[in-house]
Amino acid sequence: MGHKNKLSVIAVLLTLFICGTMLMEHWKSQNAAVETILYWGSTGSKVMEVQRKLKQWGYYDGPIDGIYGAKTFEAVKLFQRKNGLKVDGGVGPQTAAALGITLNDTSTSYQPSRGGGTSSSGDLYLLARLVHAEARGEPYIGKVAVAAVVLNRVKHPAFPNTIAGVIYQPGAFTAVTDGQINLAPDEEALRAARDALNGWDPTYGALYYYNPAKTTSSWIWSRPVHIVIGNHRFAK
Amino acid sequence: MIRWMLTIVLAVALIAVGLWGYNQYLQNMEYRNYIENLYQKSFFELVGQIGDIDTKLSKLMVSGDQSQSMVLLAEVWRQADAAQVNLGQLPLGHLSLIKTSKFINQLADYCYYLTKKVGQDRTISLEEMDKLQKLRNNCAQLNEELKVLVDNLNSGGVKWGEIRQAKIKQELNEKAENLIEQQFIKIERTGIDYPTLIYDGPFSETLQQRKDIRIQGEAIDQKKAQEIAADFVGRARVGEVNDGPETTADIETWGVYIKPKDGNGTIFVSVSKKGGKVVNMISDGEIKSAKLSLEEAQDRAERFLAQKGYSSMIPTYSQKFDGTLVINFAYKQGDVIVYPDLIKVKVSLEDGSIVGFDARNYLIAHKERDIDPPKLSLEEARKLVNPNLKVKSEGLAIIPTESGGERLCYEFKGEYGGDNFIVYIDANNGKEVNILKIIDTGDGTLVI
Known part of the structure; x- marks a missing residue:
């Protein structure tokens, strides 16, 4: 009974030991790969850090310029001698540890983007919803034109500078005011929004559109009309 | 007995409806307050920002140090950007805000441009300083007017929510009946004399009034435009040809609707009235499946362009969606890629047909350029x-x-x-x- 117990304890310890060594090895090899050593001729912010520390502790009286020159070299040697380190004038892991700095930047490695510009697909959907709500039943180019007006507004100084800003500007679109914008867009509205985002603009820079049968504003009638598509007049 | 019962039932129903109504009323008030608060927040932030911009611009007038100027310019740019967002949230008609909005946007943009300039170690020119001074004066004026508005709001008890409701009723109607809107319209009309800003930025006046269209050639009539459109789409594909809407913008075009033989959607082609060039083409035909590879599609687009007489065009980047590939072509002069001369071609991945074409940029910008040898190797x-x-x-x-x-x-x-x-x-x-x-x-x- 006791014998069996002992055996299993040993087995567990052995496994732990093996796993531990493997992890250690892994960790070591990873670290070794990115280990940096500062030496004569090195430059950069890490050198400045070293200089700052050495100056603080009175080993160094040169400028903190990030250039590992003769003065820094001598100062490091002095520091190493005083602290019982191997005197080689370079800042390796041991010297760095004694100085209280780390040589590796663990936080600064660049993470590549995945899947790309998701923000643009958000804009696409919002634009498609507006097209769907404002131009249902209009011919296809009439839909592209509505989307193009939104994009022309974004580029124009007299309007907000984002797609959402233009669409949700109070009173700008009836479909937003009455909530129809929240309907799910159909496939055609999505395609029209996409064509507009790709640069197709049947209105040639129009900023407004209106239905002449429903509009009473005299101001809007005074604007130069670029094109009439379906029920909408597109004007600038 | 029955009458009694009825009375009780009715009384209970009345109380229930009353409670429900009261509850609705409370909820309504809550929403109203919430929206009112949002408007108030936007408005007071706007007022604060304009005041701040005013101060910062004044400081710029007396700043003698480049790096200090840069910080101030960056501050103005940041504040103006935020002010623009707040302005866009107020429930006022676009008409009463056009100039104010344009002013703030251009101010932000102009300061951004100057920040970049100073950042490149160049100094702000006297002329630019003068423009800044003018903008500062405008800003001070705007600030004054906004203060009047703040007073009115504080004393008169005008609510933003009420303006919004009135707005919905009048739609784009010009008549503005409320105090706040009148004040804004006054700001618009009492001619704050905003300077015309021409500089290297997206809101520069040069861009807003660009009129250097290069399409030359003989004027064509609508019949000719139909023929050009049919040739462009390819006679074999064309079923029926009809007149479409014409445009009278910077490029004047005839519109042509073409029904393809296969009955799949409608193709819209616009042809310039001068020179008879196809400016753009859009098809709304449905694409069911993608059979072509991207390389094949690109090849089709290249051949199409060559066939239409656009030579020396090279594909720069492309994007695939919904069974189509949109390819951007740029003109290549010698060994220089000329990006402003841009043509977009959209290819159906189902059968390789061309379902979209846009040469507006190319037609506006294209010319043979005198390219001087660069100073840098x-x-x-x-x-x-x-x-x-x-x-x-x-x-x-x-x-x-x-x-x-x-x-x-x-x-x-x-x-x-x-x-x-x-x-x-x-x-x-x-x-x-x-x-x-x-x-x-x-x-x-x-x-x-």
Whole structure:
């Protein structure tokens, strides 16, 4: 009974030991790969850090310029001698540890983007919803034109500078005011929004559109009309 | 007995309805307050920001130090940007805000431009200082008017929510009946004399009134336009040809609707009234399945362009969606890629037919350019690229500037940490002009 117990304890310890060594090895090899050593001729912010520390502790009286020159070299040697380190004038892991700095930047490695510009697909959907709500039943180019007006507004100084800003500007679109914008867009509205985002603009820079049968504003009638598509007049 | 019962039932019903109604009323009030508060927040933030901009611009007038000026300019730019957002949230008609909005946007943009300029170690010119002074005066005036508005709001008890409701009723009606709106319209009309700003930025006046359209040639009539459109789409594809809407914008065009023989959707083609060039074409036909590879599609587009007489066009980037591939072609003059001369071609991946075409940029911008040899050599420019970027290809390119100008640059395509970038170095002064990031969506590339 006791014998069996002992055996299993040993087995567990052995496994732990093996796993531990493997992890250690892994960790070591990873670290070794990115280990940096500062030496004569090195430059950069890490050198400045070293200089700052050495100056603080009175080993160094040169400028903190990030250039590992003769003065820094001598100062490091002095520091190493005083602290019982191997005197080689370079800042390796041991010297760095004694100085209280780390040589590796663990936080600064660049993470590549995945899947790309998701923000643009958000804009696409919002634009498609507006097209769907404002131009249902209009011919296809009439839909592209509505989307193009939104994009022309974004580029124009007299309007907000984002797609959402233009669409949700109070009173700008009836479909937003009455909530129809929240309907799910159909496939055609999505395609029209996409064509507009790709640069197709049947209105040639129009900023407004209106239905002449429903509009009473005299101001809007005074604007130069670029094109009439379906029920909408597109004007600038 | 029955009467009693009825009375009780009715009384209970009345109380229930009353409670329900009261509850609704409370909820309504809550929403109303909530919206009112949002409007108030936007408005008071706007007032604060305009005041702050006023101060910062005044300080700029007496600042004698470049780095200090830069900080102030950046502050104005940031505040003006935020002010623009707040202004866009107020429930006022667009008409009462046009000028104010334009002013704030241009101010932000102008200060951004000057920040960049100072950042490049160039000084603000006397003329620019004068413009800033004018803008400052405008800002002070706007600030004054806004103060009147604040007083009115505080004393008169006008509520934003009420303005919003009135607005919905009148729609785009010009008559404004409320105090706040009147005040804004007064600001618009009492001619704050905003200066015309021409500089290198997207809201520069030059861009807003560009009229250098290059399409030349004989005027054509609508019948001729129909023929040109039918030829362009390809006679074999054309079923029925009809008149479409014409445009009277910077490029005047005839519109032509074409019903394809296969009955799939409608193709709209617009043909310039001068010269008879096809400016753009859109098809709304449905695409059911993608059979072609991207290479095949690109090949089709290239052949199409060559066939239509657009020679020396090279594909720059492309994107795939909904069974189509949109390819951007740029003109190549000698060994220089000319990006402003842009043509977009959309190819159906089902049968390889051309379902979209847009040559507006090309028609506006295209000409044979006199390209002077660059002052910098490729080697010199390469040294200016951040060494982090692993350069994979390089060459000369003309790129459009924000204000519609052109600039000769070295183009370096490269990779950093798994992402792809294009870096542009000015071929004459070595400045890094632009960085584009290429986003690979798996369906072709998107450049931002």
